[in-house]
Amino acid sequence: MPGKNVLLLFRNQANITVMSDVLVKNGYRVLSASTYNDYDSLIEKSGDPVSVILADISGFDENIWRRFQRAKDLSIPLLVISPRENLTMQKESISHGARGIMSKPLAVAELLKVLSELTL
Amino acid sequence: MVSVHQKIATGISGLDIIFGGGYIQNSNCLVKGKPGTGKTTLGLHFLNAGTLQGEKCLLITLGERRSGIVANAALFGIDLSETAILDLSPQAEFFSRSQSYDIFTPSEVEREPVTAEIMKCVEELKPSRVFIDSVSNFRYLAGDEFQYRRQTIAFLRYLQENGATVLLTSESGSESQDSDLQFICDAVINLCSFDFYNTLKVEKYRGMNHLKGAHSFRITDSGITIFPKLRPSVHSREFIPALFPSGIESLDKLTGGGLNSGTVSIISGPAGVGKTTAGMQFLVQNAVSGGHSVHFSFEEETEIMIQRCEKIGIPVKSQAESGRLSIIKVEPLSHTPDEFALIVRNEVESRNASLVMIDSIAGYKIATGDSDLTPDLHALCKYLQNMGVATILIAEQETIAGEFRATDNGISYLADTLIFIKYIEINGSIKKAIGVLKKRLGDFEKTLRELEITGGGIKVGAPFHNVKGILTGIPEWLNLKKE
Numbered sequence: 001m002p003g004k005n006v007l008l009l010f011r012n013q014a015n016i017t018v019m020s021d022v023l024v025k026n027g028y029r030v031l032s033a034s035t036y037n038d039y040d041s042l043i044e045k046s047g048d049p050v051s052v053i054l055a056d057i058s059g060f061d062e063n064i065w066r067r068f069q070r071a072k073d074l075s076i077p078l079l080v081i082s083p084r085e086n087l088t089m090q091k092e093s094i095s096h097g098a099r100g101i102m103s104k105p106l107a108v109a110e111l112l113k114v115l116s117e118l119t120l
Numbered sequence: 121m122v123s124v125h126q127k128i129a130t131g132i133s134g135l136d137i138i139f140g141g142g143y144i145q146n147s148n149c150l151v152k153g154k155p156g157t158g159k160t161t162l163g164l165h166f167l168n169a170g171t172l173q174g175e176k177c178l179l180i181t182l183g184e185r186r187s188g189i190v191a192n193a194a195l196f197g198i199d200l201s202e203t204a205i206l207d208l209s210p211q212a213e214f215f216s217r218s219q220s221y222d223i224f225t226p227s228e229v230e231r232e233p234v235t236a237e238i239m240k241c242v243e244e245l246k247p248s249r250v251f252i253d254s255v256s257n258f259r260y261l262a263g264d265e266f267q268y269r270r271q272t273i274a275f276l277r278y279l280q281e282n283g284a285t286v287l288l289t290s291e292s293g294s295e296s297q298d299s300d301l302q303f304i305c306d307a308v309i310n311l312c313s314f315d316f317y318n319t320l321k322v323e324k325y326r327g328m329n330h331l332k333g334a335h336s337f338r339i340t341d342s343g344i345t346i347f348p349k350l351r352p353s354v355h356s357r358e359f360i361p362a363l364f365p366s367g368i369e370s371l372d373k374l375t376g377g378g379l380n381s382g383t384v385s386i387i388s389g390p391a392g393v394g395k396t397t398a399g400m401q402f403l404v405q406n407a408v409s410g411g412h413s414v415h416f417s418f419e420e421e422t423e424i425m426i427q428r429c430e431k432i433g434i435p436v437k438s439q440a441e442s443g444r445l446s447i448i449k450v451e452p453l454s455h456t457p458d459e460f461a462l463i464v465r466n467e468v469e470s471r472n473a474s475l476v477m478i479d480s481i482a483g484y485k486i487a488t489g490d491s492d493l494t495p496d497l498h499a500l501c502k503y504l505q506n507m508g509v510a511t512i513l514i515a516e517q518e519t520i521a522g523e524f525r526a527t528d529n530g531i532s533y534l535a536d537t538l539i540f541i542k543y544i545e546i547n548g549s550i551k552k553a554i555g556v557l558k559k560r561l562g563d564f565e566k567t568l569r570e571l572e573i574t575g576g577g578i579k580v581g582a583p584f585h586n587v588k589g590i591l592t593g594i595p596e597w598l599n600l601k602k603e
Contacts (some may be wrong), residue, residue: 012221012222014220014221017221018221019224022224042346058224081223083222104222105222105223105225105228106223106224107226108228
């Protein structure tokens, strides 16, 4: 049975690599974007839609809120990863449609549990 | 009762002696020490010993690259071509990556593949010996100290359940003490490096006896050579009590016939008084009689000493050439006390030396860098006694004249026989007096005699009579009017 699609929006290529490894090992299929353009085209993908979005806000500007809004419009669950506990960032994320926020570094078991709940 | 523990060779003969035969099979041993103390080399010997016996050996490296380890081993003549090497060290591409991940801790993403790789290797190879260099790197793959301890215990247990004897290194430093590992492991070896020597100490050997103390070792082209501390109690041989005369009748009268086998004699006196010459007289006489004598010279150059003795008619050269007299020059800071003891043992056990002279105690102290010489010198003398060897220690006194002292080093208690030579002033002339202060075995002459060293050899005159206060250096004549 094919796994669910997870779209990664990460600037850091090394994070894309390790996150992909973890997710693929746990049965997910991974799409990744490190620019808004890539993200924009992947999120609109038809046929094999994105089940959940994981976005690491490090390295992105305020234009990221529009991308979050689009995910919300498409009813794609969005999990935001922030560098540290940042209340302002968390509020902004939630207000733009994030369903959950996790701070780095992540615990794999916890992440998988949250992903599983988001993709039920 | 038969020991249930099987021992396996460590690959270093001195370490086998310290461990009473080797590492306990199917146990683990932690080797700790600062960088450059020889931890990896110790492990290479361990693997080499297994390979030479046809065992399957595995080296897991987490720091140094495979190619580096293979090249270093080759420098010591150790061939790792038959040893499986699992290289878990960071690859060069890691450095060239422009970014590193920060989304997970290393323990979250790297521990699992590392564990899987090790398990795969162990299960395929089934090694009987595993060397992990260094286990400190696993600390960074554990979430916290508790996890590290648990994971390390589980890992060692896994290897042991798979039939392996494990040697693991740990980098001891201010940041990584690895003190918790010492509780986990069955044995702990601590390596230390000093300016002129290195030491190895077994700090733990669970339930087993071992040779205690800090044993010195060297790292040379052939790897590590360890010099276990001399344990006199394990050495002995039967000998027929004998006397070693000097061949000079009046001197032998003083000493009650000569020096006894299995005893220590100290010849004490200030510089230039003739201590070495007197000692050489005993050595050469023994050699002439067919015995084997050894002179360990810590100060005087061999050629000068030979010339000096030849000039006064002591045939050192011919006896040295005959092989019955060994003259061994020991350079300053060239040997540790343990290493020197091994040289002495070789002369005694391989060449059957019966008379040994250590010239001098102060030179021994400097040459071996031994700040507290008493325990090591005591052990060496005790060993020589047990082996039936007559030992002469040359003790130099700092004061030329004045109040008498047996020795300056506080080691006169070692002496079974104490011979002293002293400068004295008689009627404005400097003369030398020789006497025996004590002799535990047998009688000896209690008088003092004049000692002269002339072109005709050592002359020991008649006993001084009608004189008192010789030991003060300025004697007084008694009954001068009558004389």
